[in-house]
Amino acid sequence: MRIKWFSFVRILGLILVLTYHFFKIQLPGGFIGVDIFFTFSGYLITALMVDEFTRSQNFKLVAFYRRRFYRIFPPLALAVLISMPFTFLVSPDFVANIGKQIAAALGFTTNFFEIATGGNYETQFIPHLFVHTWSLAVEMHYYLFWGLMAFLLAALIRHHTKKQGLYGSDPTQNIVVFKSWLFIFALIFALTSLASMIFLAQPLKEFSPVYFSSLTHSFPFFIGSGLGVLAGIKNTSTRFRHLVAHFPRWLAITTMMMSAIVLIALSFVFKFDALSTYRYGFLIASLLAGMMIIAARILHEKTPNTNEPKVVTFLADTSYSVYLFHWPLFVVFSHLFSAVEAAALTVVLSLIFSALSYYVLEPWIAGKPVRLGRHELQHTRHHWLLVTGQLAFTLVIAALVGITGYTVQAAPQQTGLETNLWVNGIYQDVTQIQTAHDQVSSELQTKKALAKADQAKKSATTASEKAAAEQKATAASIPDGVSIIGDSVTLGTSRYLSAHVSDNAIDAEGNRTMNLAYNVMMQQQQNHTLRRDVVIAIGTNALNDWQLQTQRVIDSLNPGHRLIFMTPHDGHATPSYNSEKLAVFERTLPDKYDFITIADWNRLAKQHPEVFKGTDGTHFGGVRQGDILFAQCINDALAQAKKQPVKRATNTTMKDK
Amino acid sequence: MASVTRSLKMKPAVARHWQTRHFFEGIAVLLIIVLATFSLWPSYVGHSTKSLDGGKLDYRGRIAAEKFDGQGSLRINNQDRYTGQFVDGRFSGTGTFVSHQGWQYRGEFKAGKMVGTGKMIENHQIIATLKNGELIEK
Known part of the structure; x- marks a missing residue:
């Protein structure tokens, strides 16, 4: 018996989830669509349990599990198999460790698999292709558990019926007992699950453990189960019949629409990372879904002569498969096309695959007659079509299994991004140890040189000898080479830079402003690790005090150094930006100080927009041409600086004008 | 159905x-x-080898969750070597870094960073003691 208007509940759930996945920013709370699904499944399954017990005074567990298996597993396997060829369109990062993801999807463990692995940094950029099957896992766990409960309850009732003979053999009483206990169990499990969700979410910053867990996120099923006992499908309660009789049709329609509207409205409000969503958001969504289901159930009784529109039935029939197909397809397409194009393509393809799955593949696998339109393919009349179709299907499935096997076998274990972060981390750690050693050895050398210069000073007799010794002492305290102090732009190219500028030490960090660069320079100066030529590649993060801070760098630099300012380039900057003003100011400095040279990156970068193609316009990290240009800019400036004098100890550094 | x-x-x-x-x-x-x-099922945990960055990083030692974890030895750029403890793929715990230039560093690491006291050794002599990667003034 098909209850009309239930289709709208499933379609609403599907539309919310799909829209959420396609346009997460516009509909941040659309994930409650899954809870609508959950509540509906709980309702339907429990109502069918009650109907079976009403019919036969029994509940057959294995038959129940088989029905669930045939409904869930074949479309799932098909979705996994069909998704695989599409992954060849995108980077192998998307199939990193895909074997385990597939195993989790088909083994109904995706939710626990995601709790164990999903917290990784890089899953933000490379989503798992089958993460959406977490809901199937929770659903399957619910079916296993709830089926067993119903079975035990039915078995107990039968056992006591036999024992008690006359009194216990009243079937109507047994049905009431079965329903009452089922309702009580549903209530207990709903409350337990909800309480664990609220309690366990409390201390969390990242909520995926409580979101994914079968324990915490199964209460919508049990809310549905409770309603399923009350309103049912065939077997309903007297109270429900009474309600139907006094419930006008317009009110049923209004209730359905209102619950749907509020659910849609909540989808704009709820946020995945807000504690309130976990405390009461999912509960409200499930209760509203329950209200919509009950209203639809009443409306069914009130509209005996109205048929559900065909398109609505079609969408409801295919909704489960569309859910299965949409995510892997969208992940692939969203990396090839714009969000709107990808969403459209995903919907069209998902509907085609789902129709194929629901109307052809599933009945075929379940051993039911396959229908094409209105025609049932009968064994005698359409024999050739049936055999040809089955053969073709078998071949396609075999090919897909082959492709999936190959993909799993060839897939990398980690994404390129994860490996890259790891490898760069190791190199940075090694550089840190080398830098520490360089600091130690330069310190020791300086000490030696200073001691020597000290002796020369003591033994000097004439004034000129003394001055010469003084200069030597200053020079001795400064190691040769280039110190580069930079921000994130320098950091992005540091590996190339360190290999292509002779005798350099780079210290770069993101978000470094001029005053922070000053601190770094002073620290190095104190440690005697600041080298002869000092390159300051700072300014993309220039604050309002840029001029003051820059002057501080110039004034605090010890005699014996040369200073090279690299003008900053920010792709979005207008002349009013501090970074642009700083560049203009820096260009005036060589006229004032003979030990200052300019590496005019600001000008050079503007002449070469091609090195910023596909970047944010400021950081060219990863673009080879950019690496070359940046190093060239520094090297040219260093060559020019070599012709200039170092900073002198006296105040004569100001050029006479 | x-x-x-x-x-x-x-x-x-x-x-x-x-x-x-x-x-x-x-x-x-x-x-x-x-x-x-x-x-x-948890991924392989135990002694193994692993090569990264086109062979420039070559590891031999304990591995867990596909990362260096526990006691192991990492050869870097075919010249330097770190031998010691790893956690989540990075230097963590006690270890010794031996440079191809002849010096070595012995000390503590945490998530790759130099922490606690460590010794810089050259020609079998301790040339400096460092704290958190910085030279301690004598």
């Missing part, structure tokens, strides 16, 4: 077909259990 439930009461003519069905159902259930177990 009712036909699936009714399968046990089938005519003898199709009974064999249903036996085949039961066989495949059994296989499918077994497969699901195997896949579920595999998906949650």
Whole structure:
């Protein structure tokens, strides 16, 4: 018996989830669509349990599990198999460790698999292709558990019926007992699950453990189960019949629409990372879904002569498969096309695959007659079509299994991004140890040189000898080479830079402003690790005090150094930006100080927009041409600086004008 | 789906077909259990080798969750070597870094960073003691 208007509940759930996945920013709370699904499944399954017990005074567990298996597993396997060829369109990062993801999807463990692995940094950029099957896992766990409960309850009732003979053999009483206990169990499990969700979410910053867990996120099923006992499908309660009789049709329609509207409205409000969503958001969504289901159930009784529109039935029939197909397809397409194009393509393809799955593949696998339109393919009349179709299907499935096997076998274990972060981390750690050693050895050398210069000073007799010794002492305290102090732009190219500028030490960090660069320079100066030529590649993060801070760098630099300012380039900057003003100011400095040279990156970068193609316009990290240009800019400036004098100890550094 | 439930009461003519069905159902259930177990099975933990960055990083030692973890030895750029403890793929715990330039550093690391006290050694002599990667003034 098909209850009309239930289709709208499933379609609403599907539309919310799909829209959420396609346009997460516009509909941040659309994930409650899954809870609508959950509540509906709980309702339907429990109502069918009650109907079976009403019919036969029994509940057959294995038959129940088989029905669930045939409904869930074949479309799932098909979705996994069909998704695989599409992954060849995108980077192998998307199939990193895909074997385990597939195993989790088909083994109904995706939710626990995601709790164990999903917290990784890089899953933000490379989503798992089958993460959406977490809901199937929770659903399957619910079916296993709830089926067993119903079975035990039915078995107990039968056992006591036999024992008690006359009194216990009243079937109507047994049905009431079965329903009452089922309702009580549903209530207990709903409350337990909800309480664990609220309690366990409390201390969390990242909520995926409580979101994914079968324990915490199964209460919508049990809310549905409770309603399923009350309103049912065939077997309903007297109270429900009474309600139907006094419930006008317009009110049923209004209730359905209102619950749907509020659910849609909540989808704009709820946020995945807000504690309130976990405390009461999912509960409200499930209760509203329950209200919509009950209203639809009443409306069914009130509209005996109205048929559900065909398109609505079609969408409801295919909704489960569309859910299965949409995510892997969208992940692939969203990396090839714009969000709107990808969403459209995903919907069209998902509907085609789902129709194929629901109307052809599933009945075929379940051993039911396959229908094409209105025609049932009968064994005698359409024999050739049936055999040809089955053969073709078998071949396609075999090919897909082959492709999936190959993909799993060839897939990398980690994404390129994860490996890259790891490898760069190791190199940075090694550089840190080398830098520490360089600091130690330069310190020791300086000490030696200073001691020597000290002796020369003591033994000097004439004034000129003394001055010469003084200069030597200053020079001795400064190691040769280039110190580069930079921000994130320098950091992005540091590996190339360190290999292509002779005798350099780079210290770069993101978000470094001029005053922070000053601190770094002073620290190095104190440690005697600041080298002869000092390159300051700072300014993309220039604050309002840029001029003051820059002057501080110039004034605090010890005699014996040369200073090279690299003008900053920010792709979005207008002349009013501090970074642009700083560049203009820096260009005036060589006229004032003979030990200052300019590496005019600001000008050079503007002449070469091609090195910023596909970047944010400021950081060219990863673009080879950019690496070359940046190093060239520094090297040219260093060559020019070599012709200039170092900073002198006296105040004569100001050029006479 | 009712036909699936009714399968046990089938005519003898199709009974064999249903036996085949039961066989495949059994296989499918077994497969699901195997896949579920595999998906949650922890990855290999133990002694192994691993090469990264086109062979420039060459590791030999304990591995867990596909990362260096525990005691191991990492050769860097075919010249320097770190021998010691790792956590989550990075230097963590006590270890010794031996440079191709002849010096070595012995000390503590945490998530790759130099922490605690460590010794810089050159020609079998301690040339400096460092704290958190910085030279301690003598």
